[in-house]
Amino acid sequence: xxxSISRNAFFYGATESxxxxxxxxxxxxxxxxxxxxxxxxxxxxRSAYRWSREMTIAxxxxxxxxxxxxxxxxxxxxxxxxxxxLTTEADHVPDAGNMVEPNHFVSINxxxxxxxxxxxxxxxxxxxxxxxxxxxSAELRRRCxxxxxxxxxxxxxxxxxxxxxxxxxxx
Numbered sequence: 001x002x003x004s005i006s007r008n009a010f011f012y013g014a015t016e017s018x019x020x021x022x023x024x025x026x027x028x029x030x031x032x033x034x035x036x037x038x039x040x041x042x043x044x045x046r047s048a049y050r051w052s053r054e055m056t057i058a059x060x061x062x063x064x065x066x067x068x069x070x071x072x073x074x075x076x077x078x079x080x081x082x083x084x085x086l087t088t089e090a091d092h093v094p095d096a097g098n099m100v101e102p103n104h105f106v107s108i109n110x111x112x113x114x115x116x117x118x119x120x121x122x123x124x125x126x127x128x129x130x131x132x133x134x135x136x137s138a139e140l141r142r143r144c145x146x147x148x149x150x151x152x153x154x155x156x157x158x159x160x161x162x163x164x165x166x167x168x169x170x171x
Contacts, residue, residue: 135163135167137163137166140163140166140167140170141166143166143170144161144166144169144170147170149161149166149169149170151166151169
């Protein structure tokens with residue numbers, strides 16, 4: 001009988017001690033949470049939120065339009081300096097062309113003048129007759145096969161040349 005009484009007394013004492021420690025802390029935390037909620041959702045808080053939102057929008061607009069004004073002022077300043085640095089007709093030196101040395105390489109090697117003309121003329125031109133009708137993909141594939149142009153799997157497995165690519169390869 002004493003064992004069961006002492007065990008019950010232990011559980012009773014333990015629950016009393018825990019309840020004296022935990023419940024006041026939990027109830028205090030709950031009270032503070034309710035007070036914080038009431039303060040955060042009060043009419044004064046809502047008007048403060050509204051005011052801060054409006055001021056944030058106004059500040060954002062102020063920053064944006066200030067940046068636009070600064071950009072416009074900097075662009076006008078830069079344009080003014082660019083225009084001021086450009087030469088006018090009064091600054092033009094009439095004999096400036098005589099100050100530049102001639103290209104001695106061209107006078108030494110006469111072939112330099114012929115190189116661009118030689119590069120511009122084609123060596124050979126291949127003409128593919130297509131007739132009046134449009135060419136089908138099958139016809140282009142046959143011509144590519146006959147000419148030795150790889151059209152099948154040209155861009156990987158299952159990725160063949162398009163009509164435009166086949167025409168470019170044949171020309």
